[in-house]
Amino acid sequence: MKHSVSGCLLAAVLLTACVRADNPIDIGSRRELFVDNHILKHMDGVRLKLHTPQDAGKAFVLDRPWEGLGGYPTVIHYGGKFQLFYRGKTGLTNAGNPDETTCYAESTDGIHWSRPNLRLFKVHGTRKNNVILDNTFAPVCHNFAPFVDTRPGVPANQRYKALGGTFPVEWRKEPDSGGLMALVSPDGIHWKYLATKPVIDKSLHPARNCDTCQSSVFWSQHEQCYVCYVRVWKNFGKERLRPGFTGDTRWIGRTTSPDFINWKPIRFMEYTPDAFPDQLYLPNTQPYVRAPHIYVAVTARLSDHRLVITPEQAKALSVPKDAWRDTSDAIFMTSRGGFRYDRPFMSSFLRPGPGSQNWVTRCTFPVQGIVRTGPNELSFYVERDNAQPTEHIRRYTLRLDGFASVHAPYQGGEASTRSLRFQGSRLRINFATSAAGWIRCEVQDASGKPIPGFELRNCREMAGDHIDRTVTWRTSSDLSRISGQTVRLRFVMKDADLYALQFSK
Incomplete structure (x- = not known):
């Protein structure tokens, strides 16, 4: 040597x-x-x-009438309690549709979850449910992104904060509509708006296309400001695209704020190494709990319009029309602040795995949040069986620091x-x-x-x-x-x- x-x-x-x-x-x-x-x-x-993460089995099954085709879950560990936030959605409707709600579950160990009977809103004819935001909050429920604000001196009634909202598909025809709304809560259950207008709107976006997926937002102890990662679209030109790719590519942008209200213009993230661009569907970026100066991103890579299963297999799975025409997996990146991700590993972090049910649209999407569930154990969660009657959230584990x-x-x-x-x-x-x-x-x-x-x-x-x-x-x-x-x-x-x-x- x-x-x-x-x-x-x-x-x-x-x-x-x-x-x-x-x-x-x-x-x-x-x-x-x-x-x-x-x-x-x-x-x-x-x-x-x-x-490679280890499969720890099903954590939570989305089987209530108001849950249906859920999405964009977040797991938070705070005050000795694990909290799960996720979208309820009864069908493949457009983003921000009034049928969307935000649901809530909790756990004492991050392994066994229960739905509290909150009785806050009447949904599907009953108040006996776990809904924390009903359709009067639309379109916030589509991509609700909560977090615990660890900024020193934050008021107790604003300990939890969130961003949520959508941009219209024809946003160029509606320049003053849409955007991400800011919400606050003392406990993660009872929410109210912090501002009457979107705090991140189209004027802050760096490209012609805005988007509506879930953002990643947190108070950065390392940078001493609020940080938000959002999905943007970036045009690389034909010479930078993989065969079969056309037009803009799903990408990640970043913005910061001193007060959660006033945000700077969004800038495109850069990647090391600078390889062919993947379609990165979600930011899913957060400070690592044992080293908060390192931001860990376990995010979804979408293979758009890639057919893996047959129409016959899709029909057997009861997958709605056009919900099986792409596949996805999870990749791993990190950042130490600023506008760069380090991605030394180009291979997948988590593959779809065996079974045709794992090769439909938006499957193997990582849940936002990596939490400690044991003395030597980290847990993160993944959406499985998307757009199917068996849709559920699955738990995966790693050793502490073991990415x-x-x-x-x-x-x-x-x-x-x-x-x-x-x-x-x-x-x-x-x-x-x-x-x-x-x-x-x-x-x-x-x-x-x-x-x-x-x-x-x-x-x-x-x-x-x-x-x-x-x-x-x-x-x-x-x-x-x-x-x-x-x-x-x-x-x-x-x-x-x-x-x-x-x-x-």
Whole structure:
């Protein structure tokens, strides 16, 4: 092996410039995940590996009369309770149709869900339901996107916020209509409008086409502003489109706001690497709960007009007309703020899987929200059997921080970081090895020379499967004498995966 212009935008530009020059990256005591190359400088015999979520079974079945063809669900974990928000829709009607409602379920563990009898609105002839927004809120119910506002000082009666609304299909003929409305709530159940007009309207869109899918919105601790990702349409020209693609491509745009009311013009996101554009149907982007400076996007990739099942199979599934003429899967990206996604993994994160029922329109659409459902477990949810009588939401799991890793094969390899500056006295890592595998770590100075006492030969070999293992050199793990200095980390590995690292006290 060989040895080897807003405050939000300004922060992202400075961070990018820092990395490109390989100046020290000040990670302080925050957790860093190996989902991109942000802190990695050199890899020899190892690679970044995207991990496959594990199917944990059905989580929630949409079988009430007012639910029907649901869509755009969101899962939130707050105050010891898991909350599920989703659209109720009785048929394949146009976006924003009055038959749409917003429904609510809750759970104590994120696994077993129940519908509270809220009795807020009369729907389908009864108040015994779990509807939190009825059709008087149309078209907000079509793509309702709630979140918990973690901004310091937010009023208790505005702890929950949401965006929702649609743009008319013929919006160019109606320049002053449509847009995303802002709503607030103290508990996620009782909602009211925050403003009487849309806070994001067509005047903020960067392209000729607006759209009506669910947005991703949150308060960013990292950027100190509200961030909203929206679906936009972008024209790449024929030379950039895959065979069979025509016209505009579904894309993702971003806007920010200091107060949730006044939003900046939407800008197109950029992608690294800059490959052929996929049809990205949903933003589904949020801060990762254990590293909020990293935004994780598990989003839907639509293969538009791609026929996989036959008309006979569609009929057997009771799929409505034209609801089987495309397919989709889920892909994985990240962002660290600003207008760029990192997408080192071009392959799918979650495939449709076996069975013709998984190859119809808008199936394998990820639910917005990735939550912790156990000491070592993350859960995210996916819409399955879309446009079918068996439509349901399915749960998938990953290990904590386990989206991706630095992976070493049996033959071994090593990875070195860029120059880092940290605060703390311990280095903790999240890793897993085989019975024959191991990991060792060396701490180097800014020039790449081993720091005495922290050489590779002095590092105690680490094997096993640990979420939070302290690295030890001989008999000590104390790094306090070099805290605040510029260092590099060198990991030598065999048959192992390194998911994350963090310096701490």
